[in-house]
Amino acid sequence: GLLPTDAKPWRHQTWGIPEMDPTVTEHRLRADLCFHCGAVTRAGLPEGVPSGSFGPRLMALVCLLHGRYRVSLRNIEEFLSDAFGVEVSLGSLKNIEDKVSEALAPPVEELHEAVKASDVPANADETSWREKGKRLYLWAVVVPFAAVYLVRRSRAAKVAKELLGTVHRVVVTDRYKGYDWIPLWFRQLCLAHLRRDARKMEDRGG
Numbered sequence: 001g002l003l004p005t006d007a008k009p010w011r012h013q014t015w016g017i018p019e020m021d022p023t024v025t026e027h028r029l030r031a032d033l034c035f036h037c038g039a040v041t042r043a044g045l046p047e048g049v050p051s052g053s054f055g056p057r058l059m060a061l062v063c064l065l066h067g068r069y070r071v072s073l074r075n076i077e078e079f080l081s082d083a084f085g086v087e088v089s090l091g092s093l094k095n096i097e098d099k100v101s102e103a104l105a106p107p108v109e110e111l112h113e114a115v116k117a118s119d120v121p122a123n124a125d126e127t128s129w130r131e132k133g134k135r136l137y138l139w140a141v142v143v144p145f146a147a148v149y150l151v152r153r154s155r156a157a158k159v160a161k162e163l164l165g166t167v168h169r170v171v172v173t174d175r176y177k178g179y180d181w182i183p184l185w186f187r188q189l190c191l192a193h194l195r196r197d198a199r200k201m202e203d204r205g206g
Contacts, residue, residue, distance in 0.1 A: 022086045025055075054096060058086065062093055063100045112148045116165030120144055121188075123172045124164060124179065126155060139163050157181055 027049060031042040045051065058080075065071040065079070073093045080086045088096075115122070122143050129138035129151055139150040141163050152159045157178040164171060164182075172188045173179040179187065 020084055022084050025049075052095075052099070054088070054092070058088075059096045059100055062088075062096045066093075066097065108148075111146055115141055115143055115146050115148050118143055118145075119169050121170040121172065122164070124160065125174065126159075126176070126178070 027045060029043045029045065031040050033040050050056070062076055062080075065076050066073060071079070073090055076093060077088060077090055080088050120143050122141050124139075124141045126137050126139045129136045131151070136151050136153055137155045137159070139152060139159055141148050148163070150159065150163055152162075155178060157180070160178045161181065167182050167186050170186055170188050171179070171182055172190055173182070174190050174193050
């Protein structure tokens with residue numbers, strides 16, 4: 001018989017990754033020799049062309065893998081070679097990170113200032129953080145439109161002040177004494193901690 005008119009087709013999708021070949025863009029910069037003084041003048045790169053050997057997408061991928069997904073630089077070196085056929089030395093990977101960090105510093109600072117100036121409630125916390133075998137601390141302040149992180153050697157109140165600035169709105173924290181400088185009328189203790197305390201008292205009985 002005929003299929004009902006409202007019968008929907010069965011959909012079967014197979015996801016894949018396209019074959020990835022690196023793109024290499026070459027610029028040849030003409031040089032001219034002055035026959036009078038012997039000086040060589042060479043043309044400059046076109047506007048927007050990076051002075052280094054790596055484009056912005058490759059640099060962003062390196063920093064994403066190392067910063068967000070915690071992949072070691074040595075593994076990133078092997079991954080770029082195996083997956084893309086791109087040979088990048090460990091030293092070049094470190095230089096890429098330095099360049100991206102330098103480029104991101106102004107917008108990160110601008111975002112941090114916007115978070116500190118915002119009137120919306122903020123959540124703040126800190127936790128231990130290891131980098132190159134050294135124990136550091138990762139600080140975070142989170143508002144609805146952004147999250148800002150600082151990695152510092154100290155867990156002292158001075159870093160909390162650097163993170164939050166002048167407090168003029170509600171800040172949610174745990175009971176860590178590094179936040180005791182926040183005026184009581186602006187400080188909200190984390191409800192998860194309060195609930196945990198209440199459960200402990202309930203479990204004691206009596």
